Amino acid sequence: MFRKMIVILLLFFTATACQGRYSQSEYDVIHSIKSNSTSEKQEDHRKYTIGIVPKVMGISYFNVAEEGAMEAANDLDVNVIYEGPPIADASKQINVIRHLINLSVDAIAVSANDPEKLLPIILEAKSKGIKVITWDADTNPEGRDFFVNMVDTETLGRHLLDTLAWNTEETGEYAIMTGAFSASNHNEWLKWIKHQQSEFYPKMKLIDIVETEDDPQKAYEKAKQLLAKYPNLAGIIGNSSVGPPAAAQAVREAGKTGQVKVVGLSTPNLMRDYLKDGSAQMSTLWSPKKLGYLTVVLAKNLLEGKLPYDGQDIYNVGTIRVNGDTVIMGEPIDFTAENVDQYDF
Template identity: 65%
Template structure:
């Protein structure tokens, strides 16, 4: 899905005349409605081109569609901003490998680290070490503890999303019956925050529904599929499944379809419209919800570069190709999610 909002024109300048011991200060200037770059006041034509910022972006894992799209957006932003991007993640959602990658990037001299945390507690020492070395550390997609990063780039408001996911299932099950949740990494802070609000919404508004199990899939499509099959066998009265990581809903829908339970067991959750289109169309899934992963990758790199240039996130700022961001303390919220159903899923391509 194309997300262009305004053309992004950027120029970065560095003062050649600074006092001893003072670091170079970069200024990022967005010329929103101009056809050429605009220099900041007081700059001379003889100033040198600045070195590129080096940004290390670490996903939970690589080579699944969601994180592939994040990489596309991150690379697009880096190219437009003149930054060097290193996008590197483990082949599976493994915290030990993520820590190793973070340590490698520190040795390679990145200016900023942007991490989607598999395990907030285990990653904390490595992230704090990076901050002590003067590296800008931000989290995106999945947060860590606050002392381990400068700010968190969240896709959506956690409470709003968790409550909404519960609503989408309840609306499709007649607000009654047993349900289960397929999550990603068991200790992923953001996923657990969504689950917390799903539980609150169910307990408050849907007393005739019962949560029977929460199972971690480690963001592995095969494991998600096997887990969904097991749940269908274990809970013969299951009314619905919620997947809160991108591999969960398509795996659950495939299991429901193969079990001959299409229309009986409802499937909702977070996933890409391209992955969910066949299941939404044939009725083995009812609702998929998501944001643009590509825009998330783009925003993460933009905010990293701006922070390095001395421009921390500000509430209500309009960013080209992203839109207006919201900032609450040290958390940036990209925007609101979109629901995909059989009626509208073919309007989206990601």
Template identity: 60%
Template sequence: MRSGKIGIRRERLCLLLAVLASLFLVSACRDRGAISYKVIYEMDRPAADETASPSEAANSRRYKIGVVPKVTDIAYFDVVKQGAQEAAWDLDVDLLYEGPSTADPDEQIEVIRGLMEKRVDVIAVSANDPKKLVPVLREAKEQGIRVITWDADTGPEAREFFVNMADPETLGRHLLDTLAWSMGEKGEFAVMTGQLSAANLNEWIDWIKVQREQFYPGMKLVEIVPNDDDPKKAYEGAVGLLKRYPGLDGIIGTSSVGPPAAAEAVREAKRAGEVRVVGLSTPELMRSYLHEGSAQAATLWSPKKLGYLTVVLARNMMLGMLPYDDQTIANVGNIRVHGDMIIMGEPLDFTKDNVDQYDF
């Protein structure tokens, strides 16, 4: 009997332990079941605010970048647009390439306001006026939009950094060198520029003047003629120069529409080789004039690379990656950084001997 009672007690104890164990397992499974479901769900579809690090969350965003040229529908900025589009495709960002129809600061301000309304993440602008654009760009910054400049700068308080094509001193001095070599370092010359308020153009002209004073006392600058980046105005300006200065020996164009307009005017006046033409423009615009001798040299960088670099640096900035000196940028090359100015590279010269090697 005693052994029977012990057996009953053991059965009751086992039953009690089984009940307690089952209650424990049910409770644990309820808790763990909820956690397990959540973990599996987040692995399949991670929530950026709970599982991703800030850098991972940033990488998963598709940024919207607004790029604003000085003016639309001229060859130089059309090629910049091609480069910007390629970078947007490569980096999977949305590109809004929008500019004014004329090189008018007020019209450019309206374009910027339109991009602000579209809630872009970055505005990258080639400024028509370094001062007029400051207030609207500061408004954009106050709204949380990042701002950079490229091609032509504003006041530094309006942007984070400036993407420059080439060192301004190097470029300005080099432009006068190319003209001086073709003029025999003596004679009268004029400068055809874009907007009189454009900071980059004015800086290049300042260095042209310095180079003349230091190295070419036999050369005389007779006039600086603006054309507002308008091909028709540029042509009219060149025709006017040839009439006002019958003894003119050379013309430097500091905006892309200037040199081809000057070369066309020289060709029509049958003064090819007598009036030398150099300056900043694309190989495509200058090819025929270089071959026939209406122009002697064109200088530029790759506008396509400039557009590509601008979009890359804008997107990197959104990821918390700022440019640094000697950084290698895919499809561009090594860049230089001087304070808050990024320099893409050195200028290239195009002559009748090498212009056919380039297709922009």
């Protein structure tokens, strides 16, 4: 009887020990699965690096666009490198893009100074697996996935001519100060300005188009030259952000406030004083900050395999339109002496 009790007790303890070992083994496996799952999630959450290339650094328009791009970088948890040339020059912009390629960024968004000259370097970026889009100013379509445009080009070009016509009684000689003859967006706007005038304003006459190279000082010199060369000048349209304030300053200094009307594309902060004293009549633009923000959002979406679509609602931007391979952010805004203080950019 005693021996039977010993055997029973031995069997009991052996079974208990086996159960303990089995339970511990099962726990280890579960622990291991949780650990691997966490590791896989960390690998999936890779922080993208996006290079944003403006036409030129240091001017108000692109400074405000940078603010929007950096805000989006913070909101979306991506790295943004905002880097452009010191002057609006295609060869210097090529150097910037090459630098970003060497940094192995995930995507590059370019505001192109020259669509033809930039094409080889952006095709090189694409060949290395870098996603490429354009914003503000387009390049050739084969060089990018899509173009992030501010507004519809025809709408804007025609509207710019309208704003001058409204202020010159639809008559008189006028000149245009463009940013760069090589910039696709400037050329598109020029085309539609000319169309609008020829179709609807026969008493107006375009007498000169000058290039500012998006340089504030050069724009100012060009404006003074226009005023000196054309004594009967009725108005000036600036189709890049440095043009209208430079023209308004030259008009003010020449004592021609109210005589020569100034309109065009520029920020409300640059134009506020000129609008209020009558040296300029109207300024038109969109929000460069929203444009910078939208560009980063769409670049990140592209990296995640998501293309923009018509009617898409973008946080901090609004509803976008998509026409083919072009994204249209919204409609232009007109700034006047009466409403300019409502805006701050």
